[in-house]
Amino acid sequence: MKKNLFPVLAVLLAACSGAPDNRSEHSTQANASEYAYEPTVSTLNGRLKKELFWGPPGYGEDTLTDEREIVYVLVLPKSIRMKAPAKDLSDGYNAAIAGVDRIQLLTQKPMEKYLDQSVTVSGTLFGAQTGHHHTEVLMDVQSVK
Numbered sequence: 176m177k178k179n180l181f182p183v184l185a186v187l188l189a190a191c192s193g194a195p196d197n198r199s200e201h202s203t204q205a206n207a208s209e210y211a212y213e214p215t216v217s218t219l220n221g222r223l224k225k226e227l228f229w230g231p232p233g234y235g236e237d238t239l240t241d242e243r244e245i246v247y248v249l250v251l252p253k254s255i256r257m258k259a260p261a262k263d264l265s266d267g268y269n270a271a272i273a274g275v276d277r278i279q280l281l282t283q284k285p286m287e288k289y290l291d292q293s294v295t296v297s298g299t300l301f302g303a304q305t306g307h308h309h310t311e312v313l314m315d316v317q318s319v320k
Contacts, residue, residue, distance in 0.1 A: 209256045212269040213299035216317065219278065221249040221296075223289045228309045246309055247280040249296060257300065257312055268302035275312050279303075282316035295320045 210217050228234075228244045259271035280286070280296060298316040303309075 208253070209258050210300060211258050212260055213301050213315070215299065216297055217300050217314070218295060218297045219249060219251065219255075219314070220293065221251040221278075223280075223286065223292060223294045224248045224250055225290055226309070244307065244309070247282070247286050248310065249278045249280055249294070249314070251276045251278065257302075268304050270302060272302075272311055275310075277310050279308060279310040279313045280316050281313055282319070284316065284319060286319065289319060 210219075224247070225245055226248045228246060232241065234241060254274045254276040257269070257272040257275060260269055278300070280298075282298075296314060296316055297318045298314045300312055300314050303311055303313060
């Protein structure tokens with residue numbers, strides 16, 4: 176059985192090692208909407224989900240000792256593109272990204288009543304900066320409908 180796996184693994188590793196990032200291919204799609212990072216206020220529609228991620232100290236390296244972090248995620252019906260800010264406004268985190276279809280929501284507002292429903296959220300978008308940021312793009316939520 177192991178003999179049969181080696182050629183498959185070799186092909187998979189070769190394909191992954193030199194493969195271009197698929198997100199860059201999405202940037203040419205005309206149907207993806209483009210959004211700006213903070214301080215611009217953005218409004219997005221999607222389905223609100225609660226997702227579990229591994230936290231400190233090892234962020235999934237040791238599931239016996241690592242904390243679990245439950246976060247709200249907006250699942251978008253159609254991917255979006257994030258436009259990089261002008262160089263003088265860039266902080267190094269807010270890069271141009273295509274194919275964004277999930278956004279972690281940061282809020283102190285009660286959100287349980289919106290779970291598994293379509294919602295409209297408004298707030299400022301920013302790029303992931305820490306291990307507690309579990310999607311490439313996050314939103315500091317100002318309102319939920």
